[in-house]
Amino acid sequence: MIIPMLNNPIRSHLRYGGTVCLHCIRTMTSAPGPVECTIRNKLQSTLEARHVDVINESYMHNVPKGAETHFKVVVVSDKFDGLPLIKRHRLVNDLLKDELQSGVHALSIVAKTPQQWNESDKVIESSPNCRGGFGK
Amino acid sequence: MNCILRRHLLSLYNTSGRLTSRAFSDAATKEKIDKLVKTNKVVVFMKGVPEAPRCGFSNAVVQIMRMHAVPYESLDVLSDENIRQGIKDYSNWPTIPQVFINGEFVGGCDIMLQMHQSGELVEELKKVGIKSALLTATEPKEEEKK
Numbered sequence: 001m002i003i004p005m006l007n008n009p010i011r012s013h014l015r016y017g018g019t020v021c022l023h024c025i026r027t028m029t030s031a032p033g034p035v036e037c038t039i040r041n042k043l044q045s046t047l048e049a050r051h052v053d054v055i056n057e058s059y060m061h062n063v064p065k066g067a068e069t070h071f072k073v074v075v076v077s078d079k080f081d082g083l084p085l086i087k088r089h090r091l092v093n094d095l096l097k098d099e100l101q102s103g104v105h106a107l108s109i110v111a112k113t114p115q116q117w118n119e120s121d122k123v124i125e126s127s128p129n130c131r132g133g134f135g136k
Numbered sequence: 137m138n139c140i141l142r143r144h145l146l147s148l149y150n151t152s153g154r155l156t157s158r159a160f161s162d163a164a165t166k167e168k169i170d171k172l173v174k175t176n177k178v179v180v181f182m183k184g185v186p187e188a189p190r191c192g193f194s195n196a197v198v199q200i201m202r203m204h205a206v207p208y209e210s211l212d213v214l215s216d217e218n219i220r221q222g223i224k225d226y227s228n229w230p231t232i233p234q235v236f237i238n239g240e241f242v243g244g245c246d247i248m249l250q251m252h253q254s255g256e257l258v259e260e261l262k263k264v265g266i267k268s269a270l271l272t273a274t275e276p277k278e279e280e281k282k
Contacts, residue, residue, distance in 0.1 A: 085247050093230050100230040106193065107231060109246050128192030128245075133183035133214055 032056070035068035035099060042095050043075050050114050051076035053124065057106070061130040072108040074124055076117040085111070165222035173236040177264045178208035181223045182233040186210050193245035194233045200252045205269030206261060238264045 032040075033056070040054045053074035058067040073092065080088045088111035093100065100107060108127050112120065173179050178201075184190030186198045201208055213220040213232050220232070227234055227241040235242045237260055243251070251257040258268045 085250060086241075086243050089243065089247060090228075097230070108193070128196050130192055131184065131190050131195055133190030133194070 031066075033066065033068045035104065036071070039071065039073060039096060039099060039104075043073060043092070046095055047075060047077040047079050047091070049075050049077045051117060055124070055126075057108075057127050060127065061106075062132065069103060070106040070127070071104060072110070072124070072127055074110040074112075076112050076114055078114060080111050080113045161218060162222065162225070165218045166226060169219065169222055169226045172209065172211065174239040176209040176236075177238060177266060178206055178261075179236040180208055180210045180233055181213055181219070181236075182210055183212065183214050185212055190214060191232070193231075196245050197233045197235060197248050200248050200257070203252070203270060204257065204261065204266075206266055237261070 032054075036054050036056055040052055043049050043052045043054075051074065053072075055072040055074075056068060057070040057072055059065075061070050063069050075092060079091070083091070089109050092109050092111060093107070096104065096107065106127075110124060180186075180194075180197055180201065182189060182191070182194035182197065184194060186201075189195035189198050198210075211219060211223075213223060223232070223234055224230055227236075229241065229244065231244055233245055233248075235244070235248055242248070242260065248257070251260065258271060261268050
């Protein structure tokens with residue numbers, strides 16, 4: 001018997017032949033692409049993140065369906081302790097350098113220490129609407 | 137033999153020529169950016185112009201600047217491909233918009249938003265002699281309370 005809901009993400013994931021991301025198998029909520037998984041894995045392993053959220057916001061922009069161009073990442077890590085915001089962002093940017101040079105066009109970053117994360121309302125607002133500048 | 141040698145030399149010449157012109161344009165762009173951020177207190181590199189931003193993140197920065205009534209110089213990276221790449225190299229920051237205060241790179245949209253919310257932006261502006269309009273807007277109210 002085929003369960004379409006489950007079938008789709010796995011197939012689209014395997015099609016790219018990338019490493020299979022445990023998170024993607026666990027949640028099965030959407031169909032994360034290979035770039036999304038790479039970003040998640042990199043943040044999780046290198047920053048030893050307590051919490052990682054990778055949100056593909058590409059659908060908000062003028063790009064083909066399933067594109068992986070616009071992302072928002074939420075990273076909670078002890079490694080941010082004592083670092084000003086700009087240095088936290090630079091850490092994440094450097095980590096995702098390859099992705100940013102090969103197709104990822106927008107990266108919005110929320111970088112918090114575990115303490116800041118626990119004290120926050122943990123609500124991540126979505127990015128502002130596109131205004132058509134992409135692709136020009 | 138002669139022909140091969142000539143072709144070889146020619147290709148060498150072409151490559152080095154291209155490299156020099158590329159390096160030259162890079163240096164010229166860097167100089168242009170350097171001058172721009174050092175002669176203006178606040179500079180925003182954005183997509184589109186403040187009256188018509190062409191990206192939501194750029195628009196958010198414009199709105200923040202407007203709220204604080206900050207006088208600033210803006211540059212549309214969509215109208216200049218050299219600047220679009222050049223500014224990323226200059227600040228070693230991969231995305232647009234980018235905000236400079238007193239010649240120093242401060243951050244992109246996320247950082248500006250956070251600085252706005254935490255009140256840090258008001259302080260940074262004060263350092264360069266710009267009084268945020270949000271300060272003047274709250275002052276009369278405080279007096280009223282007294």
